[in-house]
Amino acid sequence: MKIFLCVVIYSLFISQPRVQASTPDSPTYVAAVVEYSPVTASDGDTAADVVTKNLANYVLHIQRAAEKGADIIVFPECGLVTFAGHGSFSTHLPNPEDRVNPCTDDSSGVEEVVRTLSCEARNRSIYVVVNIPEMVPCPSDTNCSSSDVLLYNSNVVFDRDGTVVARYRKFNLFGEPGFSATLEPELSVFDTDFGVKFGTFTCFDIMFEKPAVSLVRALGVTDVVFPTAWFSQLPFHSAVQVQSSWASSMDVNFLASGYNNPRGGSSGSGIYAGKEGPIVAVMPTVPSTQLLLAVVPKKSFQRTKHVSSNVSNVCELITATPYRNAFPERLDGNDSGITMLSDYLEPYETLLLTENEFFSKHTVCHNELCCDFELVMHRSQQIMNSSYKDNVYRLAVFDGIRSYTYVTAGVQICAVISCINDSLSSCVKDLKLSKQEMLNTVFDYVHISGNFRQSNSIHLPITLVRGYDVLSSDKFQFTREEMPERNEIKVDMKTSRQNSNLLTFAIFGRDFQKDGGLLTLPSRCHRTSAATVTVLITVAVILCLHTYFKFPFSFLH
Structure with missing residues (x-):
């Protein structure tokens, strides 16, 4: 149509x-x-x-x-x-x-x-x-x-x-x-x-x-x-x-x-x-x-x-220029040919949703931010000529400072994110779904809410579905209620229709007051891999050099 x-x-x-x-x-x-x-x-x-x-x-x-x-x-x-x-x-x-x-x-x-x-x-x-x-x-x-x-x-x-x-x-x-x-x-x-x-x-x-x-x-x-x-x-x-x-x-x-x-x-x-x-x-x-x-x-x-x-x-x-065909064949046979960077999720507070949580309510907190989640979901019915890829979902909350390679920035996030498997690192991987593949989980309802800092901030509705598309405006609601006496803003984000192939559904807040601060590091070292520990030790050494010997902070890029 x-x-x-x-x-x-x-x-x-x-x-x-x-x-x-x-x-x-x-x-x-x-x-x-x-x-x-x-x-x-x-x-x-x-x-x-x-x-x-x-x-x-x-x-x-x-x-x-x-x-x-x-x-x-x-x-x-x-x-x-x-x-x-x-x-x-x-x-x-x-x-x-x-x-x-x-x-x-x-x-x-x-x-x-x-x-x-x-x-x-x-x-x-x-x-x-x-x-x-x-x-x-x-x-x-x-x-x-x-x-x-x-x-x-x-x-x-x-x-x-x-x-x-x-x-x-x-x-x-x-x-x-x-x-x-x-x-x-x-x-x-x-x-x-x-x-x-x-x-x-x-x-x-x-x-x-x-x-x-x-x-x-x-x-x-x-x-x-x-x-x-x-x-x-x-x-x-x-x-x-x-x-x-x-x-x-x-x-x-x-x-x-x-x-x-x-x-x-x-x-x-x-x-x-x-x-x-x-x-x-x-x-x-x-x-x-x-x-x-x-x-x-x-x-x-x-x-x-x-x-x-x-x-x-x-x-x-869509127009073709003299030097390029606007409709070339896909290079790898998949929908994905984009090289994606990956966020660093170790500092986040996350909760893996189990397979039998078809209706669930959770509160997840990180530092000063607590996020309330309400989810209703079910497994897809198999459709002829379509194949389904199993995946899992995590709830993720972050309140702190993250790196954008060349600078650091204050961020507050309440999110539902798709993962390939139970490992946290799989939540930042591209699923690489083919044209025929669909995700096995359908969300009947998702509701996220949290009280975010109000001063010097913005709050954005972040969505992502297969094919690097986003949800249309009629498929979700995003509201903000200012509470100036507490210097907070209550943000609600909820779906208004059933959604399949959902990869990210999140409230993303930028806290400009914290820009340029020191990175937020994981607090649960026992949950990190050996490679992650090595990275953390390296960061700690650089921070020490910067603090005591004025070593250039740019080495944290």
Whole structure:
């Protein structure tokens, strides 16, 4: 039915030339994001050659999106220069306050790639958001010499006329040697002629208060453009999980464009309507490029005019670029071809659910956080032509500080997670279900609740089902009740429909006050493996060296 509806809408709406672009009075606008698998260097290619080839593909996508009536198109982080060449190519970017149009201004001092993008935005009358390495002369008040330059991982936005209307320099770098961060996070916004104010940030920024949360809470931004090159991690941080949950928690329209390299761990793009959930989202398991189009209901109309937020009139448009087939055969015959990172669950308080717990209630606590769980589940009936994979579930609770490789962050979690077997380490493994396989457990009802810290925090509904998909908004409820006298917020998350193939169902809280603190270590050493003990001893030694001899804390990456 959904496919039929998609075809009908495509033929009646998106495939027809639009008379005009969206206006401030329109209740919707049309957005495009690109899940992009870049051209990489071949023998003899320079960094400039790679940029030129990727730019040619960007131009094709801009043209295609404009033909389909898109008002704005977003490209991913690193897409022009790729991971391998990130930093080997850079360009000057104009200050948005100067209202420079590189297409018409020969004195703008930009590289040809910026001029071309500006001209495409102008010629196609579409807003264009691109991530590109930015080169800035070294300021006189810094330690570097005047002949040096700083490199920033930057987003640049062109309006329909080709003018640079926004620029954002990534603040929360994920390693990224060679790149600098600004002294303070920038809050970058831009207004559009269709009546929507957008904010922008990049990839790892989404995990932090500044600039991501500040754009919404301090500036009231309702729509976000998000270039990303995400490295997915189980069980809470796969790309579409993070994009969908953040958009829902902040209740903003969210346009996420992802770098596509599944075997390298990067995949996932989507367009999300805040609490209404994903409009369209993909997480390809093989290298592919996809252009996603969606009709996006404006938040201002939803909130002030009570316009329906029905977003069923949406299609995914998949296009093949000249160098890549958009529908290649799967590399390994399974649904999974994405290299997943794994969370470290040893510090969590967990409880393994037994096979006969078809109805159960549990309270699990870790540090100051106690989570209440109520579950009703049953075993699937065998269906012809389908095979079932047995798995088990754990309840998991965490209140402390975890590592994000290059930084530490405060986290509070109440979760139901799927595991391959009874071992805790199996709960962060990819099940690698084939197309024919299904999980044997069906959840009739799941209810999680807990009192989380309120100050300097956010709380997100995290879900994951087979195929790296997330639950639609009509399949669960997520509510928050503030209790300021206790500096707590009561969060409830419950299913509203029966769910099968459920991998993760969780309340994920970020406690920004604890960012940068020391890692939370396991308290039950007798339950750890020899390998884990070795890791803990190594961490303890490094902590001691840091404390007493000022050994660099960066060795805890």
